């Protein structure tokens with residue numbers, strides 16, 4: 439691929455970058471989006487899964503609360519297929535101060551957040567596993583949101599309006615002519631090829647990596663603090679409603695039911711490097727203890743997987759004294775104007791924010807770009823829906839089963855946990871143009887349910903080989919790569935039933951398949967073709 443030219447270069451293919459590409463493409467700009475990896479492989483694919491009602495912030499961070507209230511309602515309308523309307527409960531546990539409930543209700547009233555106190559007995563009827571010692575309970579419109587569906591849907595929408603979505607393209611350098619940024623040098627991480635993208639404007643949506651990107655344009659010291667948090671997925675839906683502790687935001691105080699599992703999180707620790715976010719045993723123990731406070735017996739459930747993500751928290755030296763604790767940094771977002779701050783033109787950075795506010799963040803940065811260009815174009819993302827959301831229906835947990843029942847007798851089921859049939863898998867392999875099982879996992883949630891790939895991934899590998907894209911050696915390499923990635927999230931929680939499950943998987947992969955001795959590909963890494971975003975499968979699953 440030789441050089442490319444575009445109106446707008448978006449750096450980062452997480453929720454923010456995909457939202458920015460969708461917004462800018464809808465306004466008629468020519469857009470190129472680049473990400474060094476697959477879409478949503480950064481923080482957006484490693485978050486907690488909560489579409490915030492705003493309740494978490496009503497007392498401590500009212501601006502963030504107001505934004506969540508408004509965006510929660512808009513996202514339900516424009517990307518309903520990505521959202522499950524679980525509802526949410528804020529509960530006062532025996533260790534929390536019941537008086538905080540009054541502050542909470544007052545904050546909800548100020549933010550126009552529809553919250554209601556219900557009798558504890560009713561909360562326990564809704565969620566029988568909840569701690570029977572809870573003292574107060576409030577309902578709020580929390581929901582769970584699927585990050586991969588969201589990001590792919592926005593990217594496909596942008597592509598349908600002409601955007602070029604280049605996954606596995608790393609920005610190596612930003613080009614500067616005088617005071618202006620004029621584009622970037624990128625490398626195709628799959629082929630090794632390097633080329634230039636000439637851009638009228640560059641929008642930096644690289645989240646926790648934002649400071650690294652602007653450094654390439656000679657800009658030092660922007661205040662993006664990487665705030666690490668860990669989460670643990672439990673092997674089934676211990677609750678069907680999002681459960682929040684009704685207290686000042688703290689660690690391990692939210693349990694989110696998402697698809698077939700429920701996720702407890704999270705910690706908040708300043709990280710030195712967004713690529714170095716190891717999970718410690720102390721953090722795991724703390725999360726499991728925190729889970730016990732909400733759902734007694736939590737530790738007896740099978741913990742499936744633990745992972746970490748890194749928040750792009752915004753705290754510039756010019757916006758006030760640094761907070762000692764990352765929890766004290768506001769969860770609102772900021773468009774960093776590099777003309778004002780650094781005297782650099784044609785470059786803007788997005789920082790802070792939440793996945794819940796991705797649409798507003800995109801609108802704010804594209805509005806700022808339009809103002810600087812002197813080319814005001816109206817934002818349309820509150821009224822247009824990206825592909826997969828046309829029927830306006832929120833996702834429901836039974837929808838995969840309903841779809842699956844239509845072909846129950848005719849089609850091989852590849853993944854029992856997530857109900858993925860062979861046809862869908864083959865279509866996705868072809869449409870995404872990938873043979874990386876991890877990319878397929880992110881598209882279909884293959885291997886993300888209770889067996890964590892133990893029973894489906896060798897079948898999927900056989901199919902990958904069968905559809906003619908991989909040699910036997912490459913297929914084995916792809917399988918090994920997938921299992922190694924899964925293993926990283928499993929070893930810190932190897933106890934009880936999960937240890938038994940891991941032993942079973944070990945027998946399957948070592949005992950039956952003798953995985954270690956299967957022939958390997960040349961470099962042992964999964965092979966991959968250029969992805970075809972335009973024809974990526976519809977989001978509705």
Ligand SMILES: Cc1cc2nc3c(=O)[nH]c(=O)nc-3n(C[C@H](O)[C@H](O)[C@H](O)COP(=O)(O)OP(=O)(O)OC[C@H]3O[C@@H](n4cnc5c(N)ncnc54)[C@H](O)[C@@H]3O)c2cc1C
Pocket residue numbers: 449450451452453454455472473474475476477478479480481482483484485486487488489490607608609610643644645646647665666667668669703704746747748749750790791792793794795
């Ligand atoms: C533990 C945790 C839990 C959270 N839970 C929630 C929640 O429940 N609800 C909620 O609303 N929000 C939540 N958040 C916040 C939310 O996840 C983030 O604010 C959001 O995902 C950030 O999206 P982003 O697109 O800005 O960043 P990212 O998703 O990190 O995207 C940045 C992208 O830039 C790419 N990139 C980096 N360097 C380069 C380069 N050189 N070249 C090309 N590309 C590059 C990366 O690969 C990455 O894909 C949570 C965050 C954390 C850490």
